[in-house]
Amino acid sequence: MGRITIHDVSKAAGVSIKTVSRVLNSEPNVRSETRARVLKLVEELNYHPSLSARSLAGRSSNLIGLIYQNPSANYVVDLQKGALERCHTRGYRLLVHPCEGNDLSSVRDLAGLVLESHLDGVVLAPPLSDSTEVLAELQKHRIRFVRIAPTVDLDAYSCVYMNDVAAAREMTEYLIALGHERIGFINGPAGHPVTEQRYLGYTLALRSHGLDVDPQLVDRGEFTFDSGLAAARRLLSRATRPTAVFASNDDMAAGTIMAAHEMGLPIPSRLSVAGFDDSYVAQVIWPRLTTVHQPTYEMAHQAADMLFRSMGDEQPPRSLEIPYRMVCRESTGPRPAN
Amino acid sequence: MGRITIHDVSKAAGVSIKTVSRVLNSEPNVRSETRARVLKLVEELNYHPSLSARSLAGRSSNLIGLIYQNPSANYVVDLQKGALERCHTRGYRLLVHPCEGNDLSSVRDLAGLVLESHLDGVVLAPPLSDSTEVLAELQKHRIRFVRIAPTVDLDAYSCVYMNDVAAAREMTEYLIALGHERIGFINGPAGHPVTEQRYLGYTLALRSHGLDVDPQLVDRGEFTFDSGLAAARRLLSRATRPTAVFASNDDMAAGTIMAAHEMGLPIPSRLSVAGFDDSYVAQVIWPRLTTVHQPTYEMAHQAADMLFRSMGDEQPPRSLEIPYRMVCRESTGPRPAN
DNA sequence: TTGTTGTCAGACAGCGTTGTCAATCGACCA
């Protein structure tokens, strides 16, 4: 009593296997009576087509990959949820692949994975979405891909993104509007796509309001809580202490809040703190974090969607911008009087 | 210029495809000279065997599934990391499948997925690990599985777990040792496997120290931040306000901390808060959370390992207990004087 | 010499689908 195959169904229904195949793939030219009979047998026998056989014989494997590289846990979860949801409605499955290391070998591993698994396409999370090696390798093998939040070649390859510059600028302007003039900034790691963008937004806002970019007020972290904590400690113990700190992601903003607590600086009365991402921590930390809502779920959802559409006849847009949203909570307030 | 197949390699090496297959699968009876030649060609041609063809022709698909059902994001991430790491070293791939709904249809969906994808085995996350329907369905199709943190039939089916009762008891005793006598408890949702266990640990600790279990001090949440916040608000506004609250997971503990802040109760001087899981929030919230470290990563890692070992000749242990660890941080302190 | 054993390698039949092409069957038109 092994696996139930298309032959079992065809025999039971008194038709050829090809007809069963036609029914399963909703192909035309099957009498509705025949279709109904086959469908009934499929149900009764609890038949499930082998996807391995399908991808071997056919053109599609109904499998796409989500490729990422040490991003924060919350980010991955949101991405995955978004992609998974879209996969579900389209009958696709999702293979997740954390791609560690940026060297050539892992890039080839990636190509290997795609080839071995017959992936129909891949969704590339940052910072991979900016890696020319990865893109080249994928192109070489003619593998469809959609990039999430890339910063280069927005029009050359398809992608889904948000405007990090505008968002960082708007957040900085929000702080300026609250009266802050000494606004610290915790930058992301050098080389990461969005790092430059968010910093650019910060500087643009300052300059357009006649404020200087003081290097003493800018520090750098690795997008992690610990690095944010360390950077905030340095920033807050400088002679010219900022009255507000804009951390370029929420994890580092959480570190900043911790540092402020350590130093006995009440938030927001003595120090305002803003983050970026609107990840889970932003909503559960106290005080709740003013931040930029990054539409991670939505971006992954749309990326998967673009992938699917490009597999069909449709010609989806090359690139798609998803709007961000300012989320003002209790971690920011007017500049202290002194 | 299509895909490179085993035929291309065999032709180039001047051997039969079977010999290439032997080399790739490290089978015996191949002259080392031949083996080397084949390996060289595989490298040169950048050949990647098709896993679809493999799973169709052979016995194994090199694919396992991680099945879960609306757990918290952090939990999934840890599980996934653990499983993924083990998969990587064994050359397996991981299919993630969020199984929504507990009804019969989704159970059949699950079986369908396993059949369609030729999964070699599945790792079952709670609360699925206790679902008799799921277990029955998997058994029916003779599919290997390992359960994570089940609470029933520990010896009947293979599983990896930790001792929730002992952990909850130890945490409660820690609070008692700090002098607390009115210790609130925020329970998990009814029906969830670990809910009973953790509550049991709480009551055992109280009783063994001559304290009563006061229903006024017990409330219930859904393992989410919001539900924890709501439960804590109720708990802290009762006439007999507790001096410590033990929330049965970290998300609800974070909600409790928020509620305390709202009410102007300093932590830990006026209220101690303890959580369970040692998830990411526990480490970034202020004050940092005293909690029980649940070895999620380790459990998933071991579960995947047991799966792999059971596929080989080995007979891994039926069940494996992973030790938990108390993590005492700044959210707990001695009972306030009044 | 003949048989026996062990090592190495190839031929060939699946695995469960889809794609291609040909066959059958009415219906419809001239």
Add this chain to the structure above:
DNA sequence: TGGTCGATTGACAACGCTGTCTGACAACAA
């Protein structure tokens, strides 16, 4: 009546691998 055409169906060869079986050859014993 015969021919044409669309709708419906089936036969059969892929797809790229593994498992099984068989063959060739060398080494060794009887």
